[in-house]
Amino acid sequence: MEGASFGAGRAGAALDPVSFARRPQTLLRVASWVFSIAVFGPIVNEGYVNTDSGPELRCVFNGNAGACRFGVALGLGAFLACAAFLLLDVHFQQISSVRDRRRAVLLDLGFSGLWSFLWFVGFCFLTNQWQRTAPGPATTQAGDAARAAIAFSFFSILSWVALTVKALQRFRLGTDMSLFATEQLSAGASQAYPGYPVGSGVEGTETYQSPPFTETLDTSPKGYQVPAY
Numbered sequence: 001m002e003g004a005s006f007g008a009g010r011a012g013a014a015l016d017p018v019s020f021a022r023r024p025q026t027l028l029r030v031a032s033w034v035f036s037i038a039v040f041g042p043i044v045n046e047g048y049v050n051t052d053s054g055p056e057l058r059c060v061f062n063g064n065a066g067a068c069r070f071g072v073a074l075g076l077g078a079f080l081a082c083a084a085f086l087l088l089d090v091h092f093q094q095i096s097s098v099r100d101r102r103r104a105v106l107l108d109l110g111f112s113g114l115w116s117f118l119w120f121v122g123f124c125f126l127t128n129q130w131q132r133t134a135p136g137p138a139t140t141q142a143g144d145a146a147r148a149a150i151a152f153s154f155f156s157i158l159s160w161v162a163l164t165v166k167a168l169q170r171f172r173l174g175t176d177m178s179l180f181a182t183e184q185l186s187a188g189a190s191q192a193y194p195g196y197p198v199g200s201g202v203e204g205t206e207t208y209q210s211p212p213f214t215e216t217l218d219t220s221p222k223g224y225q226v227p228a229y
Contacts, residue, residue: 015093025166026089032159033082038152040075042145043068049138060142061129071149074122078115078156085111102171109167116160123153 020026047068048057061067085108095101130146133139 028159028163029082029086035152035156036075036078039149040072042148043071046142046145049142060146061126062133064129067126067129070122071126074118105171109171112160112164112167116164119153119156119160126150
């Protein structure tokens, strides 16, 4: 993009909703948003089952409450982050400061990389706990929810890694300084150079006087006679 700064055009330019919706970064954020719902939603609704010995609830992942809490926190955090970064993408074109744009891209890069790692940890953790879960009626009933949470945890790894790569590409793209050079030149061309002020000591051509010592010299001075030979 000509005159682009961190993947966006000039500040204040109009945003095209169709082109924005078709951007790979937008599609990845929406996909990550949906995947996060598919992770913490089943755990909240069906992730806690009754024990065989009593009415108390326990986590379907091997009875480990930490596994359920970690999955819910990870998915809910990704859900809120996707919504926040999507709003940031919408208003990114309105950010006029290059420094603020750089900070926004760095925030996106750091958070996406962190959440990619956390999704990998969460996928391994939930898979390990599900493999250790003893079979039973309650486990069979909530098995689909557990498998869905594990599957979409894996899909979330892929989507957040892709978001990290896109943020890294935007950071490497940096700033096209010709954008700001053009603005400076256009601003400088619109200003006229000031003339000499009146009474500044510089006189015009109307007051020009002939230089001194330009009188016609007398070739025959008075009182001088040419001697006769």
